[in-house]
Amino acid sequence: MSSHITSPTWDTFFAERTKWIKSSIIRELLKFTQQPEVISFAGGLPAPELFPIEAIKKASVELLEKEGQKMLQYGPTEGYPLLNEQISIYMKKMGVSCSVQEILPTSGSQQALDLVGKIFINEGDTIFVSKPTYLGALQAFNSYGPKYVGSLMDDDGLIPEEVEKVLMLHKPKFMYVISTFHNPAGVTMPEDRRKKLVELAEKYDTFIIEDDPYSRLRFEGNEIPPIAAYSRERVIYLGTFSKVLAPGFRLGWIVAPKEVIAKLVQAKQGTDLHTSTYVQYLAAKLCAQDLIETHLDKIKSVYRQRRNLMLDSMDKYFPKVGFHWTKPQGGLFLWVIMPEKIDSVKLLEKAVENKVAFVPGNAFYPDPDEGRNTMRLNFSNMKEELIVEGIRRLGELLKREA
Numbered sequence: 001m002s003s004h005i006t007s008p009t010w011d012t013f014f015a016e017r018t019k020w021i022k023s024s025i026i027r028e029l030l031k032f033t034q035q036p037e038v039i040s041f042a043g044g045l046p047a048p049e050l051f052p053i054e055a056i057k058k059a060s061v062e063l064l065e066k067e068g069q070k071m072l073q074y075g076p077t078e079g080y081p082l083l084n085e086q087i088s089i090y091m092k093k094m095g096v097s098c099s100v101q102e103i104l105p106t107s108g109s110q111q112a113l114d115l116v117g118k119i120f121i122n123e124g125d126t127i128f129v130s131k132p133t134y135l136g137a138l139q140a141f142n143s144y145g146p147k148y149v150g151s152l153m154d155d156d157g158l159i160p161e162e163v164e165k166v167l168m169l170h171k172p173k174f175m176y177v178i179s180t181f182h183n184p185a186g187v188t189m190p191e192d193r194r195k196k197l198v199e200l201a202e203k204y205d206t207f208i209i210e211d212d213p214y215s216r217l218r219f220e221g222n223e224i225p226p227i228a229a230y231s232r233e234r235v236i237y238l239g240t241f242s243k244v245l246a247p248g249f250r251l252g253w254i255v256a257p258k259e260v261i262a263k264l265v266q267a268k269q270g271t272d273l274h275t276s277t278y279v280q281y282l283a284a285k286l287c288a289q290d291l292i293e294t295h296l297d298k299i300k301s302v303y304r305q306r307r308n309l310m311l312d313s314m315d316k317y318f319p320k321v322g323f324h325w326t327k328p329q330g331g332l333f334l335w336v337i338m339p340e341k342i343d344s345v346k347l348l349e350k351a352v353e354n355k356v357a358f359v360p361g362n363a364f365y366p367d368p369d370e371g372r373n374t375m376r377l378n379f380s381n382m383k384e385e386l387i388v389e390g391i392r393r394l395g396e397l398l399k400r401e402a
């Protein structure tokens, strides 16, 4: 490089929209939680020791031998037809009927969130979210400059009467909803509330983006069909293999009316042409072998045990007065509401000193001044003995703060 060439001031070149993409103090803080000696309830990671590595290895070798040339080639944006077929079967099991043309494989449901933002959000549009909501959805939508409105939840998720007040007042373009084993709150909407939400979408001429990574991870209670089972017309459904197989696949899907899929396909072409052909072939084969169902049986029993242990340990070590926590029947997370005077961001700093970590709840609100007395705990990723010890450490800290 010649010495007279200087670096540009990159800030002056960044697009306007990058001002909406904020780095979060919490993400910075959470870096400390990755030290090996920290017991972390912060991530949303599946248990890596349970990944079905042998089955994936065997299927990969067989596929490469038989179909290597095709699975390493470019493919159609609309998806590898055999995968779309398997996803359609999988959706049918959950009570949602959709044709292969109404399915678009994506690079994880995170990409689905971005694509949905890309095709629907104009700068200044109003979007409805639950409070709290999934942090990654806010990050995906933020690049498109929306305004957020929302309503609080109870132990059964969104409360239709409260949602209606917001819809009436703000007429949002769409509602972003995590119906089952909510991230971060762990709560699930019962059937009557799901039906009511569809009615509201119809009444206020809006639609629902249903994000559903967790519903197959049910440890107890009866299965409840996704909202998409009650309306295909006003619901765009997002699914993913991340929690039922492995997040490293980066494979998810969208179920939507054909008109919407066509627009999503165009948007996706500009982003990545198509989802990894290799991964689509592999997932299609694993689904055809019913691997997901057998794998689910295995992980659900471990996660159930870990959730029970976390709840039992919380009963034992957490203070009770002014505290409330959700008792999820599945998924990966539970949510703690603490007395107002406890600030969970400050609490995390102290927790990290005590080698235990969680995510402060305000990270899950569009306005980070909300939810400061809340936190999210993950129960899937830490081994049993670490769950007990981590909750004991957190309990000690909370007793000092409460």
Ligand SMILES: Cc1ncc(COP(=O)(O)O)c(C=O)c1O
Residues within 6 Å of the ligand: 044, 107, 108, 109, 110, 111, 134, 136, 178, 183, 211, 212, 213, 239, 240, 241, 242, 247, 250, 251, 252
């Ligand atoms: C509610 C929700 N939506 C989407 C995602 C993203 O998942 P994926 O790995 O499919 O991109 C997650 C991941 O934790 C999530 O909790």
